[in-house]
Amino acid sequence: MGFWSLFIVASMPNLQFLLVGLLGAFLASGYINILSTNALRDMNKIVFVVFSPALVFASLAETVTLQDILSWWFMPINIGLTFLIGGILGWIVVKILKPEHHLEGLVIASCSAGNLGNLPLIIIPAICNEDENPFGESSECKTIGLSYVSFSMALAAFFIWSHTYSLMRKSSALYEQIHGENATIKLPENDSGRSGEAQNQYKEGYRDQEALLLPSTKPTDRAAEHQIIAPLLSKGEGSKNKPHFWTSPKATLTWIAEEFLAPPTIAAIFGIVIGITPWLKSLIIGATAPLRVIQDSISLLGDGLIPCVTLILGGNLTPGLRGSAVKPAVIVAIIGVRYVILPLFGIAVVKAAGVLGFLPPSPLFEFVLLIQFTLPPAMAIGTMAQLFDVGKEECSVIFLWTYLVAALALTIWSTIFMWILS
Numbered sequence: 418m419g420f421w422s423l424f425i426v427a428s429m430p431n432l433q434f435l436l437v438g439l440l441g442a443f444l445a446s447g448y449i450n451i452l453s454t455n456a457l458r459d460m461n462k463i464v465f466v467v468f469s470p471a472l473v474f475a476s477l478a479e480t481v482t483l484q485d486i487l488s489w490w491f492m493p494i495n496i497g498l499t500f501l502i503g504g505i506l507g508w509i510v511v512k513i514l515k516p517e518h519h520l521e522g523l524v525i526a527s528c529s530a531g532n533l534g535n536l537p538l539i540i541i542p543a544i545c546n547e548d549e550n551p552f553g554e555s556s557e558c559k560t561i562g563l564s565y566v567s568f569s570m571a572l573a574a575f576f577i578w579s580h581t582y583s584l585m586r587k588s589s590a591l592y593e594q595i596h597g598e599n600a601t602i603k604l605p606e607n608d609s610g611r612s613g614e615a616q617n618q619y620k621e622g623y624r625d626q627e628a629l630l631l632p633s634t635k636p637t638d639r640a641a642e643h644q645i646i647a648p649l650l651s652k653g654e655g656s657k658n659k660p661h662f663w664t665s666p667k668a669t670l671t672w673i674a675e676e677f678l679a680p681p682t683i684a685a686i687f688g689i690v691i692g693i694t695p696w697l698k699s700l701i702i703g704a705t706a707p708l709r710v711i712q713d714s715i716s717l718l719g720d721g722l723i724p725c726v727t728l729i730l731g732g733n734l735t736p737g738l739r740g741s742a743v744k745p746a747v748i749v750a751i752i753g754v755r756y757v758i759l760p761l762f763g764i765a766v767v768k769a770a771g772v773l774g775f776l777p778p779s780p781l782f783e784f785v786l787l788i789q790f791t792l793p794p795a796m797a798i799g800t801m802a803q804l805f806d807v808g809k810e811e812c813s814v815i816f817l818w819t820y821l822v823a824a825l826a827l828t829i830w831s832t833i834f835m836w837i838l839s
Contacts (some may be wrong), residue, residue: 441731
């Protein structure tokens, strides 16, 4: 297949994503304002608690088998390498460009955590639906591709809701600390025309304004507000209350367990368990399964993930149009890491794994591994920024530019990957 034909195949899913994302941006704009800040926050909660777990569970329970899990053993290593290499590159960016301290976690997270679930769920089926795709017959390609992507999404949840979540929580604690130290009350100089009572009234009024403008200096207040949607936001007050392993191993193990209680992660675990257990799978999967209505209902909920997530993304990009809260050099560096350096590392890693015999004989599997190195920042970062109320504006600016560039970068790299594998 020619390079131009592959380019056409690769461009279709990215155009679909771009069009729906633009609709979300329009709905969140001042012209309509249907997707207001509160609406986006509520949709984020629904996606996090309902749609994402439903799609992960339905896909894994239906397609994954024990043999598949064993033959895909390199995928968690590949995802771990994307986080490791991206994290190191993000740390280098932070050390060189020196963004504000409470934004360091956001920059590293943007470089290390890619959108390993939602975007591939759009890209892979769309590519498979193209008649000239290099991965075989459309329906079979789509079924196998969704199983790869669902497994990738499940694995990504472990990394995102541990490594990335920890970065964003530390940034939130630092943000609270900085605002707590800087929240000083500046009164106008006393003069003969201002009585002591007037001074007291001004002071009380300033405190009222300060209470409205500044976030609470108690992380537990904000954590309690979001416990329903993020059970990981538990009782700790930032990193200072994080137990040391040697002094309290039981508390440390409890904290680690809480890190993995995100709904998508729990759904992934149940989906894999049912997928690899034949008698459980026969109960809910298949046309003759006695409890098939459960799988049908969960699949119906999961189908809402892709349009909702894409609309949310478009809506979250809108604030980035209203001003730049991040140094341009930082944005350029993140784009360079995600769309230039990481894909080159990805080609080296996947080709080396193929030569060493670590991969199953499936070009589509290799393509998914390569795509994992080429994705824009995970949208879960934006969710965490809203949950922790830190770096929301900066996150919107980073998302705006990285996802705009992604439309072109993903098309070019997808074409190159398919050309290499075909």
